[in-house]
Every structure is written in C-alpha cells, then in structure tokens.
Amino acid sequence: MNPQPLRRVLYPGIVLFVLVTMVLLGGITLRSTRNHIILSSIGIMEAHAQLLVNSISEELLENPEELQGYIKKLSDDTQLRITLIDDEGTVTAESNRDPATMDHHGSREEVAPALAGTPASAIRYSDSVGYDMIYYALPFGTGVLRTALPLTELTASLRSVTMHFSAALIIILIIALTALWLVISRIERPLRDLAERSERYAALDFSAPESTGSSLLEVHALSNSLDTMADSLQRQIRSIRRQRDELQAVLNSMSEAVIVLDARRRIIDANPSAQRAFAPTLECDITTVLDTQKLMDMINSTADDEVRRTGEIIHQSQVYQVSVTRLPGSRGFLVLVFNDITTLMHLERVRRDFVANVSHELKTPITSIKGFSETLLEANGEVDQARSKRFLEIIHRQTLRLQAIIDDLLTLSQLEQIDRLEEHHTPVRLVPLIQDALVICREKTRQIDRELTIEGDLQTSVRGNGHLIEQAFINLIENAMKYSEPSTPITISLSPPSQGELIITVTDKGYGIPPKDIQRIFERFYRVDKARSRTKGGTGLGLSIVRHIMLQHRGRVEVTSREGYGSSFSLHFPL
Ligand code: ADP
Numbered sequence: 001m002n003p004q005p006l007r008r009v010l011y012p013g014i015v016l017f018v019l020v021t022m023v024l025l026g027g028i029t030l031r032s033t034r035n036h037i038i039l040s041s042i043g044i045m046e047a048h049a050q051l052l053v054n055s056i057s058e059e060l061l062e063n064p065e066e067l068q069g070y071i072k073k074l075s076d077d078t079q080l081r082i083t084l085i086d087d088e089g090t091v092t093a094e095s096n097r098d099p100a101t102m103d104h105h106g107s108r109e110e111v112a113p114a115l116a117g118t119p120a121s122a123i124r125y126s127d128s129v130g131y132d133m134i135y136y137a138l139p140f141g142t143g144v145l146r147t148a149l150p151l152t153e154l155t156a157s158l159r160s161v162t163m164h165f166s167a168a169l170i171i172i173l174i175i176a177l178t179a180l181w182l183v184i185s186r187i188e189r190p191l192r193d194l195a196e197r198s199e200r201y202a203a204l205d206f207s208a209p210e211s212t213g214s215s216l217l218e219v220h221a222l223s224n225s226l227d228t229m230a231d232s233l234q235r236q237i238r239s240i241r242r243q244r245d246e247l248q249a250v251l252n253s254m255s256e257a258v259i260v261l262d263a264r265r266r267i268i269d270a271n272p273s274a275q276r277a278f279a280p281t282l283e284c285d286i287t288t289v290l291d292t293q294k295l296m297d298m299i300n301s302t303a304d305d306e307v308r309r310t311g312e313i314i315h316q317s318q319v320y321q322v323s324v325t326r327l328p329g330s331r332g333f334l335v336l337v338f339n340d341i342t343t344l345m346h347l348e349r350v351r352r353d354f355v356a357n358v359s360h361e362l363k364t365p366i367t368s369i370k371g372f373s374e375t376l377l378e379a380n381g382e383v384d385q386a387r388s389k390r391f392l393e394i395i396h397r398q399t400l401r402l403q404a405i406i407d408d409l410l411t412l413s414q415l416e417q418i419d420r421l422e423e424h425h426t427p428v429r430l431v432p433l434i435q436d437a438l439v440i441c442r443e444k445t446r447q448i449d450r451e452l453t454i455e456g457d458l459q460t461s462v463r464g465n466g467h468l469i470e471q472a473f474i475n476l477i478e479n480a481m482k483y484s485e486p487s488t489p490i491t492i493s494l495s496p497p498s499q500g501e502l503i504i505t506v507t508d509k510g511y512g513i514p515p516k517d518i519q520r521i522f523e524r525f526y527r528v529d530k531a532r533s534r535t536k537g538g539t540g541l542g543l544s545i546v547r548h549i550m551l552q553h554r555g556r557v558e559v560t561s562r563e564g565y566g567s568s569f570s571l572h573f574p575l
Pocket of ligand 1: 475479480483508510511512513521522526527528529533534537538539540541542543544566567
C-alpha cells in the first residue's frame with residue numbers, strides 16, 4: 001500500500017462525511033417539513049370544506065348558474081379551488097373552470113371514496129391547471145364537494161428550506177475543513193520533526209534538538225520515547241565502539257598473526273603482525289597468501305564441523321603453529337591465528353644438541369678416568385711404579401680436562417645470565433688487560449717465551465666489563481698460541497676508532513681454518529680438528545664464550561683465515 005500524506009487521507013473523508021451527513025439531515029428535514037405542510041393544508045381544507053358544505057343551500061343547488069357564481073365567490077374568499085361533483089361523477093360546479101368542459105371525475109383518487117361516503121385526500125398533477133395539487137373530497141348530499149390547493153407554496157417553502165440547508169452545508173464544510181487544516185498543521189509539523197530526528201538518529205547523528213515544541217500529549221510522548229531510544233542507542237554504540245577498540249588494541253598488540261576469513265575464504269581482516277608476516281590483501285582469497293594443503297585441510301574441516309583445529313605449517317621456511325576457529329553465530333567466519341615458532345624450534349634443537357654435546361664431551365674423560373682408576377684398583381698395588389705413575393698422570397690430565405669443560409660451561413651459563421646493563425660498564429684500558437691475558441696464556445700453553453706484539457694506539461680504552469674483556473683476549477690469544485707453531489709471531493693491533501666502532505685484532509701465522517668450517521667455529525663444542533684441539537687442552541667452548549662476551553657489549557667478533565697461512569680474529573666494540 002502506498003503511504004499518503006495526512007491531508008490527502010483526511011480531507012476527502014471529512015468532505016464525504018459532511019456531505020453525507022448534511023444530505024441525510026436535509027432529506028429527513030425536507031421530508032418531515034413537506035409532510036407537516038401537507039397535513040396542515042389538508043386540515044385547513046377539511047375545515048373549509050365543512051363550512052362550505054353547510055353554506056350551500058338546497059335552493060342554490062337547484063339553480064346551476066347561481067351555484068357556479070357562488071362557488072367562484074367562495075373560492076376567491078378561501079383561495080381554494082372548489083368543485084362540486086354529483087353522484088354520477090359529473091362536475092356540476094367549478095370555481096376555476098367551466099364545468100361543461102370538464103371530464104368525468106367519479107374515478108378520481110379522492111372522489112371515488114367520498115362518493116362511497118368516506119372523506120379522502122390526494123396529491124397529484126392536475127391536467128386542468130398544469131401543476132401539482134392537493135385535493136380533499138367530502139361527501140355532500142348524494143355527491144361530493146372537493147376542495148383543492150396548489151402545491152406551489154409548498155414547493156416554495158421546500159425550496160427555501162433546501163437553500164438554507166445548502167448554505168449551511170457550505171459553511172459547515174468550510175468550518176470543518178479549516179478546523180481540520182489547523183489540527184493537521186498542529187500534528188503534521190511535529191510529526192515531520194520526529195521523522196527527521198529518527199532519520200538523523202539512524203545516521204548516528206545525535207546532535208538534533210531534543211524538544212518538538214508540540215503541546216500535543218501524544219506527540220510529546222512519542223518525542224520522549226524517541227529521546228529514550230536515542231539515549232539507549234548512543235550508550236549501545238559507545239559500548240560497541242569501546243569493545244571494538246579494545247579488541248583492536250588486543251589484535252594490534254598481539255605478536256601472533258591473526259587473519260579473519262569470511263565463509264567464501266576471503267580475507268576480511270588481518271592484524272599488524274599478519275600484515276608483516278604475510279602482507280595479505282583484503283578481499284582476496286586466502287590461497288593468494290598462504291597456499292599450503294595442510295592449512296586448506298584445516299580450514300575446510302573447521303568450516304564443516306565447527307571444531308577448532310590446530311596444527312603446524314611451514315611457509316617461506318618459517319614454522320607456524322596455526323589454530324583455525326569458526327566464529328560462533330557468524331555465518332561461517334573463520335579466525336586463523338599464526339604463532340611463529342621457528343625460533344622456538346631452533347632453540348629446542350640447540351638445547352637438544354647442547355645436552356648431547358655436553359654428555360659426549362664429559363663421557364670421554366670420565367670413561368678414561370674410570371678405566372685407569374679401575375685398573376689401578378684391580379691391580380691391588382701390583383703395578384710397577386712407572387706404569388702407575390703414567391696411569392695417574394692420565395687420570396690427572398682427564399680430570400683437568402673435565403674441570404676445563406665445566407669451567408667453560410659455567411662461564412657460558414654466567415654470561416647468559418648477566419644482564420646487559422651498561423651501568424655496570426666502566427672505561428677499560430686495553431693494553432694492561434692484554435698483557436695480563438698474555439701472562440695467563442703463556443702459563444696455560446707452557447709457551448713462556450712466546451713473542452707477542454701489541455701495535456696501534458696503546459692508550460686505547462673501551463667501555464665495558466674488564467673481567468669479561470680480559471677473558472675474551474685470553475681465549476683468542478690462547479687459540480692463536482695453540483693453533484700455530486711457537487716460532488711464529490702473534491700480533492694484537494688496536495686500530496683507531498672508525499665508522500662508530502673500535503676494532504682489536506689478534507693475528508697469528510698458524511694453521512688457519514678451512515672455509516667450510518669458518519662459519520661454525522663459534523658454535524659450542526665445534527672444533528675443526530677434534531684430536532688437535534683435545535691434545536691442546538681445548539674444550540670447543542672458547543670462541544663461543546668470546547661471541548657471548550661481545551654480545552654483552554653490543555659488539556661482535558669476526559674472523560678471516562686462510563688454511564696454512566694463519567687467522568685473524570677481530571673484536572668490534574661500538575663506541
Ligand atoms: P677449542 O677449545 O677447541 O680451542 P674454540 O671454541 O676456542 O675451542 O675454537 C673452536 C675451534 O676453532 C678450534 O677447535 C679450532 O679448530 C678453531 N680455531 C680457533 N682459533 C683458531 C686459530 N687461531 N687458528 C686456527 N684454528 C682456530
């Protein structure tokens with residue numbers, strides 16, 4: 001149904017109502033007025049007829065000419081048309097016409113009953129005079145006396161009533177329409193205001209003025225309900241916005257990548273972590289970003305049976321733990337959460353390797369100690385002195401080795417636990433520190449006279465932990481002594497600061513490191529030549545400790561080496 005304006009609906013209805021009411025009222029009034037006039041006319045005619053009957057004498061009836069004249073005179077006096085009709089229906093006297101010209105009247109509606117003795121009346125069109133007449137017939141002797149009155153007066157009265165009614169109708173119509181216009185105007189404007197306000201509220205604009213200014217109670221109530229609705233709407237929107245912001249903040253701060261898919265597997269949202277990891281394009285299919293069969297299987301099975309799926313996938317050599325969840329009540333929306341566990345997996349592998357390596361490293365000296373000590377015990381003092389001395393020396397050497405490994409492991413573990421707080425760092429002059437390290441290394445390697453040259457800026461100092469830096473120099477100088485002939489030179493050069501860092505290099509002319517091993521020598525327990533390292537008392541942890549010490553100083557250690565020509569280890573300290 002097409003909605004219509006209030007005016008268009010009300011105006012025709014009211015006009016129709018007023019017209020029908022007035023027409024009905026007019027009809028009833030006209031009808032009752034007419035009946036009333038006719039009845040009172042008949043009453044007058046009856047009274048006149050009685051008087052006329054009494055005034056006509058027997059003699060007058062004997063003389064037709066005189067009778068005609070008398071009838072005419074009476075008619076003039078009473079304004080009635082008077083007709084005398086004999087028992088055969090023949091007109092014997094007539095006030096308005098010549099009786100000889102008049103036809104038989106015995107069968108007239110009012111005459112017939114009167115001839116039978118009953119007075120009667122009728123209203124009908126008169127052919128004789130040419131308009132509606134009201135007739136009254138009264139038995140008179142053997143005949144009938146009939147009086148007649150033209151209805152023209154009645155018609156005039158009715159016309160006047162009709163005229164008045166029409167005038168009243170028009171006035172009432174004008175008043176009704178004006179009143180209606182006023183009422184509609186009072187309703188229409190506030191209603192239009194309310195409609196406008198609702199539209200603004202629907203567009204989430206709550207700045208509209210609150211009052212309609214209407215004095216109508218119903219409009220006022222409607223306006224109040226609208227305000228209440230707007231208030232509640234505002235509260236709900238605020239709450240939804242807050243929840244959305246909270247959710248957004250959580251998503252933004254998550255280190256896990258989160259992607260939301262619609263039921264057609266298109267990406268409809270991705271948090272910053274997901275943007276960084278996969279650079280997805282919104283509205284695109286998930287396969288344009290991640291096309292692993294395992295993920296597709298998880299997505300498909302989650303979409304089918306609403307269960308949360310988890311699993312691991314590999315994408316561009318990163319390992320992700322993925323969970324796919326179907327959002328309840330969301331027409332098949334899926335939330336994909338990716339947790340990058342590559343580092344975790346790597347650390348786990350490192351941990352496993354480390355435990356295996358430590359066990360392996362400890363096993364050799366312990367087996368040796370166990371074997372020789374058992375031999376000595378089983379011999380029960382029956383071993384010759386030279387042999388038992390050799391056995392005890394081996395046991396001692398292996399014990400030292402165990403101690404060296406454990407010391408290095410403890411150093412590494414301590415290094416991992418020390419926080420990198422620079423407030424613990426102090427300026428450290430390097431030359432005295434290197435000289436101390438040299439003394440210790442000569443002692444350890446039993447190369448008491450080994451030559452070592454320090455060159456460059458001898459006043460150089462760095463900010464750091466002096467004890468740890470000395471440990472780094474000990475490890476590098478000891479390696480340089482161990483993996484070179486004692487006759488070859490070792491140089492430590494302190495280069496001037498350049499490009500924001502200070503570099504100290506320990507160079508030897510020793511055996512060098514093969515290119516295939518050079519990247520791995522900083523790993524724990526990695527040794528190029530295991531046998532050589534072991535005979536030199538190496539643990540395979542020295543360079544790993546150096547690397548950690550440099551990390552503690554936000555620096556790094558680098559190596560260049562050529563097999564058979566020597567190696568160069570440089571410590572880079574940031575300024
Ligand atoms: P180790 O206790 O065996 O010396 P490191 O971690 O100090 O362990 O060194 C790892 C390996 O790197 C050594 O086993 C050795 O093969 C090699 N290496 C270290 N320094 C040198 C060097 N100056 N010259 C040649 N090889 C070296």
